[in-house]
Structures are given as C-alpha cells and as structure tokens.
Amino acid sequence: MPLTDSLRNDILAAVPSLRAFAISLSGNADRADDLVQETLLRALANIDSFQPGSNLPAWLFTILRNLFRSDYRKRRREVEDAEGNYAKTLKTQPSQNAHLEFEEFRTALDKLPQDQREALILVGASGFSYEDAASICGCAVGTIKSRVNRARSKLAALLYVDGAEDFGPDETVRAVIGGSGG
Amino acid sequence: MKDLKSQASRSTSPGKGGLTPEIQSRIGHQLRAMYDDVVRQGVPDRFAELIKKLDAPGASPHVENEGGSNDNNNGRD
Numbered sequence: 001m002p003l004t005d006s007l008r009n010d011i012l013a014a015v016p017s018l019r020a021f022a023i024s025l026s027g028n029a030d031r032a033d034d035l036v037q038e039t040l041l042r043a044l045a046n047i048d049s050f051q052p053g054s055n056l057p058a059w060l061f062t063i064l065r066n067l068f069r070s071d072y073r074k075r076r077r078e079v080e081d082a083e084g085n086y087a088k089t090l091k092t093q094p095s096q097n098a099h100l101e102f103e104e105f106r107t108a109l110d111k112l113p114q115d116q117r118e119a120l121i122l123v124g125a126s127g128f129s130y131e132d133a134a135s136i137c138g139c140a141v142g143t144i145k146s147r148v149n150r151a152r153s154k155l156a157a158l159l160y161v162d163g164a165e166d167f168g169p170d171e172t173v174r175a176v177i178g179g180s181g182g
Numbered sequence: 183m184k185d186l187k188s189q190a191s192r193s194t195s196p197g198k199g200g201l202t203p204e205i206q207s208r209i210g211h212q213l214r215a216m217y218d219d220v221v222r223q224g225v226p227d228r229f230a231e232l233i234k235k236l237d238a239p240g241a242s243p244h245v246e247n248e249g250g251s252n253d254n255n256n257g258r259d
Contacts, residue, residue, distance in 0.1 A: 015229050020220035105212045125217035156205045
C-alpha cells in the first residue's frame with residue numbers, strides 16, 4: 001500500500017518498541033539504532049508489500065529481526081568480545097542495588113541462545129501473541145512456546161539458582177535471625 | 183542451616199519441568215522493566231526526521247550512514 005499519513009504515523013508509533021527490541025537483541029544501543037534505521041529504510045522501500053490491515057508492528061519486527069540475524073554472524077566475534085569483558089567487570093561486583101541487578105539480568109539475557117532470547121522478548125516484553133511471535137521468527141507456534149520456556153528456565157538458573165551466594169548479606173542476616181530465633 | 187536451605191530452595195528452585203510462579207513473575211517483571219525503559223524514551227529525532235524526509239515528495243532515499251559501513255568488514259562471515 002502507498003505511504004499514507006496514517007501509515008507513516010503508525011510506523012513512527014512503532015519506533016520505540018522497535019528500539020527496545022533491537023537493544024534487547026543486540027545489547028548495544030548504538031548498534032540497535034542502526035538496526036532500527038535500516039529497518040525503517042527497508043520498510044519504507046518495501047511499503048508496497050505491506051498488506052493493509054495486517055499487523056504493522058509484526059511486519060516491522062520481522063524486518064528488524066531478519067536484519068539482525070543476517071548481520072549477526074558478521075559481527076559476532078567483536079560483540080562477544082566486548083560483552084565478555086563487560087560481563088567480567090560485572091561479575092566482580094556484589095549485587096548491591098537495583099541497577100546492578102538490572103545489569104545482571106541483562107548479562108544473563110545475553111547468555112541465552114539467540115532463538116530463545118528473541119522468543120522470550122517478543123512474548124514476554126513486546127507483548128506479541130505466540131502466533132505473532134511464530135510468524136515473526138518464521139517457525140511453528142509450538143517451537144516458540146518451547147523456546148520461551150527454555151529461556152525462562154535458563155534465566156532462572158543463571159539468576160536465581162546458582163546464585164545462592166548472590167543473596168549475600170541478606171542470607172547471612174536471615175541465617176543469624178533464624179539461628180537466634182530457633 | 184537446614185531451615186535456611188529449605189527456605190532458599192522453596193523460593194528459588196525451578197524444578198525440572200516448570201518454574202515457580204514467583205520466579206516467572208520476577209523474570210517477566212525484569213524483562214519488561216528493561217524493555218519499557220527504552221520504550222519510554224520515545225522516538226529519537228533521528229527517526230522522526232528520517233520518516234518525514236522520506237515522506238516528502240521527491241525525497242531521495244539517501245541517508246547518511248553514521249557509524250560506518252557494515253559491508254566491508256574484515257572478510258569472513
């Protein structure tokens with residue numbers, strides 16, 4: 001369909017969540033904005049192939065996701081290196097406040113396999129249905145469901161289970177209280 | 183000590199098949215917090231202008247590619 005004003009507004013309205021998706025996928029704000037820019041250019045160039053009445057955000061997310069994946073292998077090494085160092089600096093610090101907790105979550109998310117991460121984000125954060133997420137990722141609905149479940153389990157294992165010591169002071173306090181109370 | 187352990191495992195262990203509802207909601211909450219943090223930033227000027235520019239009649243699709251070209255990075259994919 002032609003680029004009408006209303007379609008243009010709808011595309012604009014989708015930009016904030018496209019950015020959030022891109023940042024969640026890539027873990028890098030600059031790169032995310034480059035991805036969003038490429039997505040918009042590609043969407044506008046191919047606007048004729050957009051079916052009026054179909055799900056515009058899903059269409060845009062599909063473009064972004066495909067761009068990310070085609071670009072991914074090219075950049076993987078440099079990104080992993082940067083993130084690895086970043087993660088290392090985080091690991092040496094205790095979980096002291098909400099910000100660090102957030103960074104830890106971010107780091108754990110980056111450790112998920114890409115398939116699982118994108119499925120979890122689409123369903124758990126972007127709010128797409130399993131069906132839309134499946135169409136964005138070009139796979140079966142059941143596949144999305146199992147990826148989301150695996151992603152959650154893995155995050156839980158990374159953040160809340162093997163991190164028993166992460167509770168640090170809290171747990172010590174609890175132990176002391178428990179000890180004196182019993 | 184035993185007390186503490188059972189308490190910890192009650193609130194954190196995700197069993198083989200499923201996660202506790204508490205952990206599920208914690209993950210969901212953090213995921214959305216991270217995501218919504220970006221969503222709340224709105225539309226950066228860069229994108230508003232891009233869409234405006236391309237909409238103008240006779241606009242050229244030329245957009246400066248800040249941050250370098252992606253095509254000619256070191257060889258291998």
